[in-house]
Amino acid sequence: MAQPHLSPPSDFIREIIDEHLRTDRFRGRVATRFPPEPNGYLHIGHAKSVCLNFGIAAQYGGTCNLRMDDTDPAGESLEYVKSIINDVHWLGFDWGNRLFYASDYFERLYQFTLQLIQAGKAYVCSLSAEEIREQRGTLTQPGTESPYRNRSVEENLGLFARMRAGEFEDGAHVLRGKIDMASPNILMRDPVFYRIKRATHYRTGATWCIYPMYDFAHCLSDSIEKITHSICTLEFENNRPLYDWILDQLKLDSHPQQIEFARLNLSYTILSKRRLIELVNQRLVTGWDDPRMPTIAGMRRRGYTPEAIRTFCARIGVAKNENLVDFSLLEHCVREDLNERAPRVMAVLRPLRLIIDNYPETQVEEFECPSHPQNPGMGSRRVPFSRVLYIEQEDFLENPPRKFFRLAPGKEVRLRFGYFIKCVNAVKDPKTGKVAEVHCTYDPETRSGFAPDGRKVEATLHWVSAGQSIPAEVRLYDRFFQISDPARDGDDFTKHLNPRSLEILTSCRVEPGLAGAASGNRYQFERLGYFCADIKDSSARKLVFNRIVTLRDAWAKISEKEKK
Ligand code: ATP
Numbered sequence: 001m002a003q004p005h006l007s008p009p010s011d012f013i014r015e016i017i018d019e020h021l022r023t024d025r026f027r028g029r030v031a032t033r034f035p036p037e038p039n040g041y042l043h044i045g046h047a048k049s050v051c052l053n054f055g056i057a058a059q060y061g062g063t064c065n066l067r068m069d070d071t072d073p074a075g076e077s078l079e080y081v082k083s084i085i086n087d088v089h090w091l092g093f094d095w096g097n098r099l100f101y102a103s104d105y106f107e108r109l110y111q112f113t114l115q116l117i118q119a120g121k122a123y124v125c126s127l128s129a130e131e132i133r134e135q136r137g138t139l140t141q142p143g144t145e146s147p148y149r150n151r152s153v154e155e156n157l158g159l160f161a162r163m164r165a166g167e168f169e170d171g172a173h174v175l176r177g178k179i180d181m182a183s184p185n186i187l188m189r190d191p192v193f194y195r196i197k198r199a200t201h202y203r204t205g206a207t208w209c210i211y212p213m214y215d216f217a218h219c220l221s222d223s224i225e226k227i228t229h230s231i232c233t234l235e236f237e238n239n240r241p242l243y244d245w246i247l248d249q250l251k252l253d254s255h256p257q258q259i260e261f262a263r264l265n266l267s268y269t270i271l272s273k274r275r276l277i278e279l280v281n282q283r284l285v286t287g288w289d290d291p292r293m294p295t296i297a298g299m300r301r302r303g304y305t306p307e308a309i310r311t312f313c314a315r316i317g318v319a320k321n322e323n324l325v326d327f328s329l330l331e332h333c334v335r336e337d338l339n340e341r342a343p344r345v346m347a348v349l350r351p352l353r354l355i356i357d358n359y360p361e362t363q364v365e366e367f368e369c370p371s372h373p374q375n376p377g378m379g380s381r382r383v384p385f386s387r388v389l390y391i392e393q394e395d396f397l398e399n400p401p402r403k404f405f406r407l408a409p410g411k412e413v414r415l416r417f418g419y420f421i422k423c424v425n426a427v428k429d430p431k432t433g434k435v436a437e438v439h440c441t442y443d444p445e446t447r448s449g450f451a452p453d454g455r456k457v458e459a460t461l462h463w464v465s466a467g468q469s470i471p472a473e474v475r476l477y478d479r480f481f482q483i484s485d486p487a488r489d490g491d492d493f494t495k496h497l498n499p500r501s502l503e504i505l506t507s508c509r510v511e512p513g514l515a516g517a518a519s520g521n522r523y524q525f526e527r528l529g530y531f532c533a534d535i536k537d538s539s540a541r542k543l544v545f546n547r548i549v550t551l552r553d554a555w556a557k558i559s560e561k562e563k564k
């Protein structure tokens, strides 16, 4: 039994399952499945479905199958299968030995079709796709019955066998369910179950030249696997009568309940495999795992944690009506998780040399710096300090406006974990006129970070020691799209890509302790945000960090403006 206090808050799907358990509809069983088509990488929308299906199975002590819904050879591949397996595992879910492929059911689906034909519930139709479309009717007008609708069982069996045997051209015939051309539900107007399509399937190769349609294959795959609750997104609501019709005609014992929920829509994001493929193909990203992509692979590389994604999915919950979830909520979950687990370090992204004129020239001291301000259990590290430091260019202004609290000529600030320093002057590069270095003095009495005389400073700056710090590349990622609803112009969505979604800084300096940063390690760079050593490009020879998320939400104001 699931512990009540560990269960997520109930929702309408769990209520339906509770009711089924009460009425013993499935003899106490709860069996779900996550059925991706391996024609692209999983995105955060899929994560919602993964968390829901695996979460329900875990909560009710049931099972959740991972099923590759691979019945359409176009676009499916082993690369995608591998990525799906990897991503669902990474999200923290396990399917034991219950990995299935709908393509393994091709023969059984064929046999089911023969049963339908024999029962007079399916026929071979020789109209073209175009004609079938034209004769389907509209919402207000019934469709027209196909002239092939009353072929005899024998003729249908013969033609269908010859379709399978490859005797006909692609599109010459289809196999249709014989349901009701006047049904108010257009999907019930003799839907196509099989089409002839000569294509090499990534698993079955050229074995088949007829392939089942989604509506036909899906319900039967669910039934074969003895699924009890077939959870899918809202756009399949009208498909449910067809789902039930097929299983009813075949009088199958295992008849799952299809339940629809609202898909995840996320602001500033595109969640459609078809469009994500376009970004990859047009090379607008470096690949499916580009850290700006809303794919699980992209988010993993960016540095998001599976815990944060699972928390996000739990917070958004499941409902029956479509809505748009704010991207800030996802970032909030990421920050919340990283705030707890990411050790603090210091890094300077745009270095400005700072010289402490009264600090002994060759001296290097080490400060013992806690790795987490609230969690002593995370230990500490030693950070070298010397006469020449780097600070952030933006932390110094020669002619500061009134409210600038950081470093400026004559002003005193605290260095994180260290002394107070006071700016004496700035030296400019004679060629560019830009500030090249800043000279300061330090107060040796302020080693603790506080002045014995009680005087206060208005800012604390992060820094690294010039001599001991090490170089790094930092990739500043930002939102991928610059408007909240990038899908509003349909296929023209790429024009809304944020041109500043990636800025690469190549002369950053980080504290020496990061020399051993294993790829995938996550840190808080003090005052800057959360960063992750890139799992592909970072190495001991060249450190590369991705910005996972800033410390605060800089987009809140922008979103407000957009609303006006
Ligand atoms: P896309 O719309 O991105 O092309 P899809 O629905 O075609 O995705 P599938 O591989 O068929 O992709 O999806 C596998 C499962 O994930 C399905 O059960 C589907 O309902 C679910 N799913 C897909 N997108 C979302 C989403 N945005 N929110 C919640 N569930 C989703």
Ligand code: MG
Residues within 6 Å of the ligand: 037
């Ligand atoms: Mg789909």
